[in-house]
Amino acid sequence: LEDILITGGQKDADNLFTFSRNCYALVIGILGTGDFSRSLARRLVACGCRVVVGSRTPSRFVALFPEEAEVTHMEAANQADLVFVAVYPEHYSTLVHLKPALAGKALVDVSNGLQIKQEGPSNAQQLADLFPESSVVKGFNTTSAWTLQAGPRDGSRQVLLCSDDQMAKSSVMQLCRRMGFIPVDMGLLSSSLEIENLPLYLFPSWRTPIICTLALFIFFYLYNSVHEVLHPYITGGKNKLYKLPIEIVNVTFPSVALVMLALVYLPGVIAAFLQLWRGTKYTRFPDWLDHWLTRRKQFGLCSFLCAALHAVYSLCLPMRKSARFQLLNKAFEQVKAGNADSWVEADVWRMELYLSVGIMALGLLSLLAVTSLPSVANTVNWREFTFIQSTLGYCALFMGTLHTLIFGWDRAFLAAQYHFGLPPTFLLVLILPLTVLLSRLKCRYLIMHQIM
Numbered sequence: 001l002e003d004i005l006i007t008g009g010q011k012d013a014d015n016l017f018t019f020s021r022n023c024y025a026l027v028i029g030i031l032g033t034g035d036f037s038r039s040l041a042r043r044l045v046a047c048g049c050r051v052v053v054g055s056r057t058p059s060r061f062v063a064l065f066p067e068e069a070e071v072t073h074m075e076a077a078n079q080a081d082l083v084f085v086a087v088y089p090e091h092y093s094t095l096v097h098l099k100p101a102l103a104g105k106a107l108v109d110v111s112n113g114l115q116i117k118q119e120g121p122s123n124a125q126q127l128a129d130l131f132p133e134s135s136v137v138k139g140f141n142t143t144s145a146w147t148l149q150a151g152p153r154d155g156s157r158q159v160l161l162c163s164d165d166q167m168a169k170s171s172v173m174q175l176c177r178r179m180g181f182i183p184v185d186m187g188l189l190s191s192s193l194e195i196e197n198l199p200l201y202l203f204p205s206w207r208t209p210i211i212c213t214l215a216l217f218i219f220f221y222l223y224n225s226v227h228e229v230l231h232p233y234i235t236g237g238k239n240k241l242y243k244l245p246i247e248i249v250n251v252t253f254p255s256v257a258l259v260m261l262a263l264v265y266l267p268g269v270i271a272a273f274l275q276l277w278r279g280t281k282y283t284r285f286p287d288w289l290d291h292w293l294t295r296r297k298q299f300g301l302c303s304f305l306c307a308a309l310h311a312v313y314s315l316c317l318p319m320r321k322s323a324r325f326q327l328l329n330k331a332f333e334q335v336k337a338g339n340a341d342s343w344v345e346a347d348v349w350r351m352e353l354y355l356s357v358g359i360m361a362l363g364l365l366s367l368l369a370v371t372s373l374p375s376v377a378n379t380v381n382w383r384e385f386t387f388i389q390s391t392l393g394y395c396a397l398f399m400g401t402l403h404t405l406i407f408g409w410d411r412a413f414l415a416a417q418y419h420f421g422l423p424p425t426f427l428l429v430l431i432l433p434l435t436v437l438l439s440r441l442k443c444r445y446l447i448m449h450q451i452m
């Protein structure tokens with residue numbers, strides 16, 4: 001058995017070597033003359049391969065292909081060593097007459113599904129059933145026609161491949177490298193369902209963070225509208241509707257940013273307590289906690305977006321006509337009252353501190369956002385990464401809360417006085433020390449109980 005394995009492996013390696021040497025001499029077939037086929041042909045010709053394109057009506061499409069590619073009838077597939085099937089899966093059955101021409105060849109299925117499928121058979125498996133004498137390789141469906149045409153320097157470089165035939169898969173991998181892409185081996189053809197679903201997902205890991213951000217935004221926006229617009233109207237008959245597009249949005253963003261940032265650190269604390277409670281870390285977390293823990297990066301990035309928008313909105317506040325009119329009115333009232341100096345020391349200090357702490361919080365958040373990018377995260381080691389994401393993250397949370405508190409402490413008391421329920425600032429004040437305290441306790445206990 002060992003002998004067979006060794007000689008078999010040697011044979012595969014020899015074949016691979018011959019393939020890579022002859023890659024330029026290989027004839028690559030493409031069935032179909034659509035967008036994908038045209039881009040693929042251009043790419044293959046550019047890296048020196050001989051290309052034969054099979055079409056039902058070759059004369060109609062020959063002008064759309066590079067001169068070096070031969071556009072001919074479908075049966076020309078028998079000249080090719082490896083064939084790309086660039087035809088929609090619904091039309092696979094119209095290709096069955098090519099069975100003898102395609103026997104013993106590697107067929108690359110590049111198709112995408114129309115909707116996410118939980119159960120097979122995948123398009124690639126259907127193709128394999130139609131052509132049992134060929135070796136089907138799934139791949140290139142995650143590469144758009146545009147990426148193929150522009151070349152791998154402008155687009156995703158990874159090409160996910162899977163097949164039951166190791167030899168056929170290796171050949172396609174080799175060709176893939178020649179074209180400048182990075183092949184990723186996804187195993188057997190049964191993985192094709194997942195590969196076909198990949199381009200159809202719509203931000204799967206972002207759904208919960210985005211829903212949370214929107215829900216918090218709506219909650220804080222409504223709360224602030226009641227507080228700043230409805231309440232003055234009911235009690236004093238003042239029309240403050242002009243505040244809705246900018247001012248209310250501006251005071252809503254920091255609250256959303258802070259709560260989202262607190263939500264980044266909360267699941268870690270809950271997880272640590274669960275481990276302590278169970279006395280072991282070798283049990284699975286409940287699904288909701290697992291889900292939450294894996295989406296902390298997205299929560300953090302949503303928080304960063306809200307904080308950045310708050311900064312932009314704040315910078316635009318003095319540009320508004322309403323702000324200019326208010327300033328003029330104040331100045332006029334001051335002149336009328338004969339007041340030459342409107343300097344209030346406490347207000348001045350509050351504003352200076354408020355801005356300074358806010359800028360620092362945004363700076364720290366930007367650092368967290370930048371280091372969450374894979375290319376940057378790869379350049380720091382695990383200790384550096386946790387220092388930035390954990391320690392500096394808590395600092396950002398602390399500064400952000402301080403920023404909100406300095407600005408809103410008197411409003412918070414005002415709101416409580418008018419029975420508006422628990423003001424958002426109080427909510428934040430509660431979340432922050434609790435999170436920090438729990439995380440510190442977590443570390444102590446985990447070390448003491450030696451379950452880390």
Ligand SMILES: NC(=O)C1=CN([C@@H]2O[C@H](COP(=O)(O)OP(=O)(O)OC[C@H]3O[C@@H](n4cnc5c(N)ncnc54)[C@H](OP(=O)(O)O)[C@@H]3O)[C@@H](O)[C@H]2O)C=CC1
Nearest residue numbers: 032033034035036055056086087088091094111112144145
């Ligand atoms: N466009 C893209 O960016 C990407 C496409 N893909 C996949 O590539 C495959 C082809 O896509 P695309 O090139 O955009 O599609 P097009 O509609 O542009 O082309 C499909 C081609 O299939 C050929 N064909 C063969 N038999 C039939 C038939 N019975 N009825 C109709 N057409 C037939 C036609 O060529 P002819 O008339 O010459 O025979 C036609 O040009 C699809 O499976 C798609 O999912 C995957 C990733 C990206």
Ligand SMILES: [Fe+3]
Nearest residue numbers: 254310358403
């Ligand atoms: Fe602010």
